[in-house]
Amino acid sequence: MTTNQRPGTTTQHALDELRRAIVAGRYRPGQRVGQEEIAEGLGVSLAPVREALCALEQEGQVVYRPRRGYFITELRVEDLQEIYALRGLLEERAVRRALPALDGDAIERIALAARDCAAAAERGDVATELEANRRFHFGMLDSPDQTHTMRLIRLLWDSTEAYRAMYYNSPEERSKTVDEHDEILDAVRRRAADEVVARLDEHRNRALRVLTGILSAQGG
Secondary structure, eight states: OOOTOHHHHHHHHHHHHHHHHHHSSSSSSOOOEOOOHHHHHHTOOHHHHHHHHHHHHHHEEEEEETTTTTEEEOOOHHHHHHHHHHHHHHHHHHHHGGGGGGGHHHHHHHHHHHHHHHHHHHHTTTHHHHHHHHHHHHHEEEEEEOOHHHHHHHHHHHTTTHHHHHHHTTTTHHHHHHHHHHHHHHHTTTHHHHHHHHHHHHHHHHHHHHHHHHHHHHOO
């Protein structure tokens, strides 16, 4: 890293690296995030790392414990149930508004994300699959007339990113996700709003069951 980077650029770099580490599963729920180690690894001072961690704290991805530092957020089953219930409400609203306006290019971008997700799943590349999975979902949800809805949806997604990385480490779950994406994409192509909503609900509910199982196994 060059020393003449602007502070904001350095903070963004630290934030991007921390996000990648969470998505890749290098940090697990409840694990302490070592600021000094991160700063040393990135070749930056502690200040941008702390700013990046503050941003992740606002998103709910990390929590700060006085005199102990930052830790990856741990969620209870009740937390997950609330998060996924809220996602269901907001995502139904978003997709019903966005679907009629999707043109051919937008649908092709969603299809490309589905293909990228499938290819990454085949390779066992969890970080790339999660990135493609996010493009797939947000490609059918996002539209310029619902800024606040999308901001809330992104916050809810971010708050479970560490858990999403955990269940995507299962080959069986990766395979099921690919199959479900194909079904959702087919409904999107047909502009079948009720079916898209139903498929997304099934997709989300399966993820919730898997995450609930992870927490139960951990005694959460």
